[in-house]
Amino acid sequence: MTAIPFQRVLDDHRDDVWRYLRGMVGAQAAEDCFQETFLAALRAYPRLRPDSNVSAWLLTIAHRKAIDHTRRRREVGLSAAPVLESVPAPERDTTIWSAVAALPPRQRASVLLRFGGDLPHRDIARVIGCSEAAARRSLHEGLKRLRETL
Amino acid sequence: MSELIVDAWHAPVPEAAAAAQRVAERAAAEGRADLYYETIASPLGELLLVASRHGLTQLHYAGDDVDAVLEDLAAARSPRIVRSAGATDPWRRELEQYFAGRRRTFEAPLDWKEITGFRRRVLRATAAVGYGDSASYKTIASAAGSPRGARAAGNALGSNPLPIVIPCHRVLHAGGGLGGYTGGLERKQMLLALEAGDAA
Incomplete structure (x- = not known):
């Protein structure tokens, strides 16, 4: 059992989990996914092994919540792409997020996890639930597409 | 990129x-x-x-x-x-x-589950000492069923997990000495002064 109070996990990782969800589902839906992610994490937290990579663990939960959200949207006939709100952000960032939002989910996830979450390929594969080779491919494809768009 | x-x-x-x-x-x-x-x-x-x-x-x-x-x-x-x-x-x-001097007893519930044995009896006895009142370590020990356990009662009070609301500051030496306090004697004095109606 870990001896780190959950509040510290929340404080230390809230920004990156928020950024990931915003990238995956858009700022508005990020709120719900964020709540679901941390409530699920709180429930499972006592069973987390002390040597676990907390960041990768949280991003895995966040990824599942984002995918669930996307699936629900698709089921009710809405676009699965994240909705980008006009949040006040530097224009350059807005351009980048629009381009990232336009990627297919797995490429989007790989790009965000690699360059935002700073995860190695092995952990990216674990978070999105695919092989390491597939994660590398998604990342490569995603970056290629971004280069073409931007 | x-x-x-x-x-x-x-x-x-x-x-x-x-x-x-x-x-x-x-x-x-x-x-x-x-x-x-x-x-x-x-x-x-x-x-x-x-x-x-x-x-x-x-x-x-x-x-x-x-x-x-x-x-x-x-x-x-x-x-x-x-x-x-x-x-x-x-x-x-x-x-x-x-x-603010507008409350003499605490009513919101306290969690007694983690407080067991002699320590529990000592703290229960302490909780019964009223606002502005005081008791000696010996009195508290007796109330806890251990008349000669004044020192042990002192130790139990020293590990009071709920100071202020379980008023261990109201427990003093029989001779009038302050005794000890988890938060330091200055705080004990301030609490006693507050309850005596003296401006702290």
Whole structure:
């Protein structure tokens, strides 16, 4: 059992989990996914092994919540792409997020996890639930597409 | 390309702090954590309140050791600990009324589950000492069923997890000496002065 109070996990990782969800589902839906992610994490937290990579663990939960959200949207006939709100952000960032939002989910996830979450390929594969080779491919494809768009 | 993403990613996200606070308060409202804490200001300095589902379980003169206290609780009780103003509000309010001289007894529930054995009997006896009143260590020991255990009673009081609300500051030496106090004798004196109606 870990001896780190959950509040510290929340404080230390809230920004990156928020950024990931915003990238995956858009700022508005990020709120719900964020709540679901941390409530699920709180429930499972006592069973987390002390040597676990907390960041990768949280991003895995966040990824599942984002995918669930996307699936629900698709089921009710809405676009699965994240909705980008006009949040006040530097224009350059807005351009980048629009381009990232336009990627297919797995490429989007790989790009965000690699360059935002700073995860190695092995952990990216674990978070999105695919092989390491597939994660590398998604990342490569995603970056290629971004280069073409931007 | 990748540097652009890294830069954009690291732009500040103030909305995450607010969202995190909403998660903690929701966890509290829905009873999803095991322990809830908050720090509050008081005339005796910052206080750390920790509540369980049964009631207030710890009260600390906070100082700089809030993190250490929370880590101990995480190891000994449960790591499902979140900060919540909502979950600790009843005790905050009563303490503020007490320090303002508008409250003589505490009514919000206390968690006695972790307090066992002789320590429990001592603290129960102490809880029965009224506002502005006092008792000797010997009286408390007798009430706890151990007439010759004044020293042991003193030790039990020294580990009172709920100072102020379990009023160990009202326990004094028979001769009138102050005895000891977890938060330091100055605080004990301030509490006694408050209850005596003297301006602290």
